[in-house]
Amino acid sequence: MVETVTRKRIEILVDKPLAGVPIRAAADVGIAGYSLVPVQSGSGRHGNWRNDRISGAENKVLFLTIASEEKADALVDALAPKLDSHSLLLTVSDVQVVRGERF
Numbered sequence: 001m002v003e004t005v006t007r008k009r010i011e012i013l014v015d016k017p018l019a020g021v022p023i024r025a026a027a028d029v030g031i032a033g034y035s036l037v038p039v040q041s042g043s044g045r046h047g048n049w050r051n052d053r054i055s056g057a058e059n060k061v062l063f064l065t066i067a068s069e070e071k072a073d074a075l076v077d078a079l080a081p082k083l084d085s086h087s088l089l090l091t092v093s094d095v096q097v098v099r100g101e102r103f
Contacts, residue, residue: 005100008072013089016059029074034065
């Protein structure tokens with residue numbers, strides 16, 4: 001059986017124009033790899049929303065990365081002061097990965 005190791009999966013829902021915030025914060029703590037995934041619609045504290053392809057209003061993306069616990073903690077610490085001001089939704093969970101040395 002292939003050996004796996006535990007790493008942290010970090011997901012950040014962010015308004016598309018602000019996607020550079022988690023990208024820069026991740027780079028600052030040594031996290032190089034990430035994906036930006038478009039999000040079509042959702043519902044939250046302020047009600048329903050959906051991407052408007054014509055005006056670009058309310059476009060959101062999901063910033064996704066996998067990192068060691070130390071780097072994940074550093075990223076959370078770096079972004080914590082911006083959670084409210086930038087309307088970020090940040091989650092961290094454990095995942096099992098193959099080739100853990102890459103994260």
